[in-house]
Amino acid sequence: MLISTFQPKLDNLEIRITNEETTEKVATVILSFLKKEKVNFIFGMHGGYTVGMGEELHNFPEIQFIHCQHEGGAAFMADGYAKASGKFGVVLTTAGPSLTNAFTGIISSFADGIPILLISGAVPHSKALIGAIQDTASFGMDVASSFKEAVRFHADIHNKDTFLQYFREAIRYLYRGKKGPVFLNIESDIFSQEVTHNFKYLRHSNNKFFDAESTDFVLDVLKKSHNAVIVAGNGVKLSKAQDELEVFANLLKIPVIVTPKGKSGFNNESELFLGSFGAGSNIIPDEYLKQEPIETIIALGTSFNEYSSDTWSKLIPKTYRIIQIDIDPYIIGRLFANTYGVHGDIKTTLNYLNDRIKKSELDFEHLNSLPIIKKYRNNFANTINPELYTSDKVPIKTPRLLKDVYDAFCDHIVNIFNDNGSCIFWLNHYMKFRKGWNFYSSLGFSSMGYAFSAAIGGALGDPSKVTIAFAGDGAAIMNGNELKTASEYDVPVFFIVLNDSRLGIVYHSTKAIYGRESVGTEFKKPIDFVKFAESLGVEAYRIEKPGEINRDFINELIKKGKPILFECMVDRDEMAPYAGRINQVKK
């Protein structure tokens, strides 16, 4: 019976109030919600405690279950899916070790503010404490509770009658404020039990809030500032505010610096772009901050953590005035006393600012920094060793490899996923981004093994782009098992291994500090990644010379629509620009 308070026309509203009642299985409620939100993939692994979900998936052909080789990979895939699609990712695990395997990936999403719905099948309480398989309570441990601090919301669902309230609350957290994972630990027999509900369409509020009063004050501050610089962090990308930022910067004619995680948050081809700051900083942002008497920094979606502040660089003195706009109120003013905080969604805030500037015809000509920016761009190369970028030497220099990748993929719009290791510094310093290219990393928790898995999720989340993943050999072997997942489902990702046969960043930094490398940082028997990939069904090529990755080759490979791996034999003795990180480890 439908006794709708509102008319059906309201379908597109965020919240539709209805008294319609439906009776369906718990698994059906969950999958119907995913279908409605067009979340078409679940990443994970089945087991005895998820069979109810597995069975119901037969009725949802539009939702594909991606069987991953390890739940850690599944969690990273869900993260990559969420980042590339702008939706939330879903992870399904069974009880015990399957759940704990997902832990690192879930923390990583938590640290990066990525919405993930983690569902685990749990041991039914009727079998608790009597030695049921994977029942950690039997040996006195509540394994699910270890996730409590790694998620924004956690519920153990012991009975079908509480499922609906918890599910609704979890959904709200997926869409509200600073995002992150939510965790529903559902006793396995509940998936197939029926519930009657009348809030099938009760959704969530959207995230597009902003603070008009504080935002108005931003304009007053800018009117009184003599100059200003924008630092764009990951929040710009999370709120998909790249276009609004470009309009804003162009209205004010002030320079933009990006952080490592925020790298593709601003058009790298704009005349206002100075380069990357933070881990592996470019030269121009450093020089600009060093030499110009900056008065106001507009920090957009950056927490000024170790990586994004270049180890809390002295280049941003405590005396600067900081306007910090962020969805997360807790990080506003964390580092600088002179912070004027604006809590809200960056895209919405910038839209409002742009509108006000245009409509009120406020004149910000006094901020016009174009001539100064030009001077810096003419006087400085933006990289420490520009010759490495064009070097023809063998073994191939990593910067040259990055140039080859840039040139080879330039006919396409690309999503790049980056791992943790020297590649953070290499890419932040040398990788160029075309307008529309996206860069995704996991620097919140900085776990090795991220990129290959996340890229698989990313390619499924946004098939309109070409997906590339970069990882060192150490990180590539850590979760390289997921190449099998890519081949199994024909997910077209270009996996690029920077093979130096060692944990390069640890090797080089310990050598720089102690005069010799740490024990256990080299592979005595190098990994043959071509054979490894081929054994898992992925086509692979060994790249030994500059120019081997080129436009014609790539355009041919893209047509195949399959995963491809490049094992790149890079110069292992060329150190990435990790100066700041070495100084930090030294302390």
Ligand SMILES: Cc1ncc(C[n+]2csc(CCOP(=O)(O)OP(=O)(O)O)c2C)c(N)n1
């Ligand atoms: C799960 C995890 N373990 C350990 C580390 C510490 N760590 C950071 S980078 C790195 C070495 C990376 O080696 P590789 O992937 O080969 O990259 P390279 O620096 O050699 O290019 C290590 C051990 C980490 N970040 N994450």
Ligand SMILES: [Mg+2]
């Ligand atoms: Mg390595």
